[in-house]
Amino acid sequence: MDEHSALPIAVIGAGPVGLAAAAHLLERGLEPLILEAGPAAGAAIEQWRHIRLFSPWRYNLDDAALRLLEASGWDAPRLTALPYGGELIDNYLLPLAALPGIASRLQTGARVVAVTRQGLDKTHVRDRDTVPFTVRVEHPDGETRDHTVAAVIDASGTWSTRNPLGSSGLPAIGEEAAAARISTPLPDVIGRDRDAFAGRRVLVVGSGHSAANTLIILAALAREEPGTRILWAVRGASAERVYGGGDSDGLPARGQLGARLRRLVEAGTIELHTGFGISSFKSLDSHVTVGAVDGRRLEADIVVPCTGFRPDLDMLREVRLNLDPAVEAPVKLGPLIDPEFHSCGTVPPHGAKLLAHPENDFYIVGMKSYGRAPTFLLATGYEQVRSVAAALAGDREAAGTVRLELPETGVCSADAGTSCDVPEPVLAGFPTELAHGRSAGN
Template sequence: MKKLPIAVIGAGPVGLAAVAHLLERGLEPVIFEAGPTAGAAIDQWRHIRLFSPWRFNLDAAAVRLLEPSGWEAPRLTALPYGGELIDDYLAPLAALPAISSRLQTGARVIAVTRAGLDKTHVRDRDTTPFVVRVEHEDGETRDHTVAAVIDASGTWSTRNPLGTSGLAAIGENTAAGRISAPLPDVMGRDRSSFAGRRVLVVGAGHSAANTLINLADLAKDEPGTTILWAVRGASAEKVYGGGDADGLPARGQLGSRLRRLVEAGTVELHAGFGISSLKTLDTHVSVEAVDGRTLDADVVVPCTGFRPDLDILREVRLNLDPAVEAPVELGPLIDPEFHSCGTVPPHGARVLAHPEKDFYIVGMKSYGRAPTFLLATGYEQVRSVAASLAGDQAAADTVHLELPETGVCSTDAGTSCDVPAPDTLAPVETGCCAAPEPVLVGFPTGLTHGRSGTA
C-alpha cells in the first residue's frame, strides 16, 4: 500500500494544496483533473473579483513549493480576479515539475472503489487498495490503483436546480438552451447572449447579486436590456446583507448597490417566486411560479447554489450528514441554518473521516450543500489529511486557522463566503471571510474563494 500513489481528484486551489502537502510529507500523489488545465472551473468565472485578499488565497505548502522557482507572491492585500488566481498562482504551481509530472488533465473520475470489493464486502477492506476509474481525453477508460483518495473535485459542475423542493422544475431540462452558466461574463465573453434581451436571474446569493449588477452596467450601453430577479423568499434583505457595515467591505458594497438598483427600478424584483415549471416557446421561455405568476424571459441565469456529485462515490462507504451531505461530524458545524463561515471551527482529518479508511472529501465538496466554505479552511483540511496519511496523527489533530474578524458573514446567500465581488466596486484592501475555495465561490459561486476542483 505504501508504494502506491495517493489519488487527488481535482486540480483546483484545494486539490493542488493537497498535492503540495503530500509532497512535503514524502508521499506520492497522482492528480486527476477533468478540465484541460488546473483551475478549469475557476477559468469559467475568471472575470469575477474575489472578496478576500490574496493573503487568504495562498496555501503555505504551495508557496514553499513555488518560491525556489523564482515565483513572486502577489500583493497580499489586493483582491484578485478569478483569472489572476489562475494566472498568478495556480498555473505556475501546476507547471512546477514536481506537480506537472503527476498531473493528468482531461481525466474525469467516474468511480472510486476498492480493488475487487464492492461496498458490501468487509474482509480486508482497510488494507485493500483503491481503484479509481478514469475517462481520459484519449477516449479510453482506465483503472488506476492507489493507496488513498482525496476528493477535491468541488461542486461547480453540479448546480442546484431552478425548481423548489430540491427538484428540477418541470420543463427545466427541455429549456436548457435558454439557461446560462451560473456566473456568465455579461460584460465580456457572453455579452451577446444578454445585450438587449429580457434576462431573469434566479437566486438569493452573491452570485445573483454579481450578475444583476453586471447586467445593470450592460443595460446602460444596451437600453433594450431588461432585468428581472426572482427569489423564493419573501424579501431580498438577506442578499443585501450588512450593507456598509459588512465585515467584508467589498461584499457590503455589493449588497448596498443591489438594493439601490432595485429601489430605482433598474432591477425588477419578484419575491416569493418559487419556480414550478418552465415552458419553452419559439421566442422565449415562460417561467411559472408555484402561486401561478409567470415571467417571460429570453435567458435565465441560475444562481441557485451547488451540491456535491456523489455518484462517483457509490461504492465507497460514506457517513454523511443527512441535511447538508457533508461528513457527519462536520455537518452540524456548517449547517447554514445555524452557522456562517466565521463561526465554523478549524477541522481536519478526524472530522473529515468516513468509514472508508484513507478516503477523504475536502474543499468545497466537503461542505456538501452548505454555502459557507472558505479557501483557507480547505487548505487547513488538506494539511491535516496529508499528515494523517503520512502517519503523523499528532500533527493531523493539531488544527488551527487564523482568519480576520468577521462582521456580517451571512450564510443566507446560497454561495460561499469567498463569493466574488464585481469589478465595478472600488478596490478594498481588507477582508473578513477570506477566500478559500468557491471559498470560498463556493461559489465559488461561488466561491467567494474559488470554488474548488473541477474533476
C-alpha cells in the first residue's frame, strides 16, 4: 500500500478485534478509519451483555489496546476474574473507544454496504493493486458516502447473520413466516426478555454452548415461573458433545456448564429431543408447530435459535475473494478450522499470510474470518490483526511470526509459514458460549 500511504485504512467494525486492529495500526504509524454500524463500540456484544465469559480478563485484552489504555491511567480489571459481556463493553471497549486517538477516528452508525476498487469493478485486472479502495457507507444522517482508503480490514463479525433453523442450510419451510415466534440468539430470559419466556413453552435449538447457557438460565426461570416448559432439540444423535469434559475440562467454567446441563436433562427439567433435524414451521394463533425431517412434531410458544452464524458477504461482491468452499473462510485458513475435523485447540496461530486474498491489502479478520466455523477465539483475532497491521506497514518479519499464549500450555508460535498443533486445554478469548456455541460478535 506504499502508493496510498497518505490514505487511511478502513477498519469495519468496532468490536474487540476491530478496535484492536485500530490500536495496532496506530502503533505502526498508520491511520485507521473505524466504521461501526451500531450506535457505539461493542454494539453486537451489547446484545449478550448478560452472558458471562468462560475465560478470565487476562485472555480478553489486546496488547496494543492495553498500551493505549494504560497510558491514559485506565484502571485494569482483576485479570483472573471472568467478565460478563457487559463488563467487556463498559470496562474495556468503551474506555478504549473514548481515547482521543481512537474516538477521533471512529464513526458510529456507519454501515458499510459495499467495498470495491476505485473506478474498477471485479472484472478489471490491469493496475488493480495500485488503485485505492472505495468503501460505501450509509451514515446516520441518511446520506450514503464513498470513502477512499488504502486498505481494508473487515472485522464486522457475523452476529447479524445467524444460520437458519432448517437442517439443510436453508430456512425451514415456514421459518420466515414464524419470525415473530423466533427470538434473538442468547436472549436475556431472566432480565430484559423475561416476559417473552415466563410461563411459556420454550424450544431451544442447537448443540453448542450458546444453547447450553440459554437452557440453564431457562431452568432458573422455570423455578421462579411455574408453567415454564423447556424443550431442547439437537440434530445429532446425542448431546454428549455439549456436556463436554465436566471436571476435566481445561476451562472450569465451561466444564461446570456442561455438568449442570446434564443434571437438568437427567432430572427432567429440560426435555431433550435428539436427531431432530428441523424441516418446517407452522404458525398458529397461539403457538408454532416445529416439524422434524422424520415426521416428529414439537409445539412451542417461542423458539430460541442457537444454530450459529455465517458471514455476510454481500458487501464484498466487488472484492476478489478466495474462500474455502465449506466454511467460507480464507482458503488457506479453511482446512485448519473446519469444525468437522478441528476444535479451537487444534487451530494453529495465524496471521496475514493465511488471511490474504487475491485482493491485495484486503483482509477479513476476527469471527468473520472463520466463516461458518464456530471455533474462533478472541485471542486468535488479536494475533490476526497484529500480524495484518505489520503486513500493511511493510514489516514482513513481524507479520510472518505469529504466537498465541495459552493458559496451561504456554506459548504456541508459528514462524512464517510453519504450523503448530495447539493441544487442549485451550484459550477461550471470546465467550465459549459464542466460540463453541456457534454465535458471534463484532
